[in-house]
Amino acid sequence: MIQRPRGTRDFGPEEMEKRRYLEGLMRAEAAVFGFREVATPIFEHTELFTLKSGPNVVEEIYAFQDKGGRDISLRPELTAPVMRFFVNDLSTSPRPLKMFYFGQCFRYERPQSGRYREFFQFGAELIGNLGPESDAEVIALAASIMKRIGIKEYNIRIGHIGVLRGMLAEAGVTAENAPPILQKLDKKEYDEARLRMAGAGMVPEQIERVIEITRTVGPIGTLDKIGGDAKAHLQAIFRILADYGITNVEVDLGVVRGLDYYTGMVFEMDAPSLGAEKQICGGGSYSLTELFGGERTFSTGFGIGFDRTLLALEKEGFQAPAHAVDAYVIPVTEAVKDQAFRIAGQLRGAGVSAEVDLMGRNMSKNFKYAAAINARNAVIVGEKELASGSVAVRDMTSGEQKMVKLEELLPEIERANK
Structure with missing residues (x-):
């Protein structure tokens, strides 16, 4: 080497x-x-x-x-x-x-x-x-x-x-x-x-x-x-x-x-x-x-x-603020990947730091990865949820999860990260 x-x-x-x-x-x-x-x-x-x-x-x-x-x-x-x-x-x-x-x-x-x-x-x-x-x-x-x-x-x-x-x-x-x-x-x-x-x-x-x-x-x-x-x-x-x-x-x-x-x-x-x-x-x-x-x-x-x-x-014990990601977008199935990419793109376009699953992990591994990168929120994109124009948003600190309309996702993420 x-x-x-x-x-x-x-x-x-x-x-x-x-x-x-x-x-x-x-x-x-x-x-x-x-x-x-x-x-x-x-x-x-x-x-x-x-x-x-x-x-x-x-x-x-x-x-x-x-x-x-x-x-x-x-x-x-x-x-x-x-x-x-x-x-x-x-x-x-x-x-x-x-x-x-x-x-x-x-x-x-x-x-x-x-x-x-x-x-x-x-x-x-x-x-x-x-x-x-x-x-x-x-x-x-x-x-x-x-x-x-x-x-x-x-x-x-x-x-x-x-x-x-x-x-x-x-x-x-x-x-x-x-x-x-x-x-x-x-x-x-x-x-x-x-x-x-x-x-x-x-x-x-x-x-x-x-x-x-x-x-x-x-x-x-x-x-x-x-x-x-x-x-x-x-x-x-x-x-x-x-x-x-x-x-x-x-x-x-x-x-x-x-x-x-x-x-x-x-x-x-x-x-x-x-x-x-x-x-x-x-x-x-x-x-x-x-x-x-x-x-x-x-x-x-x-x-x-x-x-x-x-x-x-x-x-003297100095520690810089920990790295954090505002949102980690998880597509539940292959069929919703394009929509997951669109959601990540829209969040980034609004100045929200966002990552999206690029490795094809299962849900359990995705949540572990979200915790590892210090994601504040996981945005779960599923077929059933999308059919009603919604996604699930999980607060990675408290574990609380709720349904959020797509048009309300950006203000919800911004509010959650204040």
């Missing part, structure tokens, strides 16, 4: 219904906030990702040459493609421009719990003004999505990349040497970070002050440890979030995100039920448009790891 590639999955009907249900809730909440959906190609020119993340990213993604010799990659994330789309076609759109997306991404990494080579990401990007209002709007959307889907335990940690960038710059660290240091701080690999900071010319007191700041976590008052524009910006974000009714947030100046293009506010959301691999959402304010040939534009956004979020929900 040919097996599926490592790091990918097949999804059966029940799993897909659960995923589509959750995806639908996320889409609905984004729409409530005025975000509109966009879509981009699954593969892009490799340069799009190397410009953003550097040439080393090629080792972590599915990169190849197409038949025309062009360097192409399966997208490892969706922010860069969406911003490329903005520069190409949407730069004259009214501001704020609010976009959301959902799709597959691909990374060549070691598969583990909640992490796959093919994975799904839900995200949003807001292009507007360089201010706390836009940042708070995006964080509020991410938090509201978590509330809408029903996740019970999650934390929102908010920081500002400008704090650490400023400290490194004041200590004489060049713009070229800062990113490797920030990446180590992001991963809390402090020994490596210390070595890199020392190598960049920082003295021990400066190094330990940076480490101390990355461990600064707590309520809004924690910001007293810093000053300047970053403090005022974060205070304004917290104030707006409180106005929105979102209070389960904390300051975490150790949120670094480790990527060059983040410029200001950064945030992460964790689900404690996932243990060590607990992050389910991350984002912040950034600048990418100038890399892709556009004018420098303020943007802020986030990406939700859909698979990991679903895993966190399941650990």
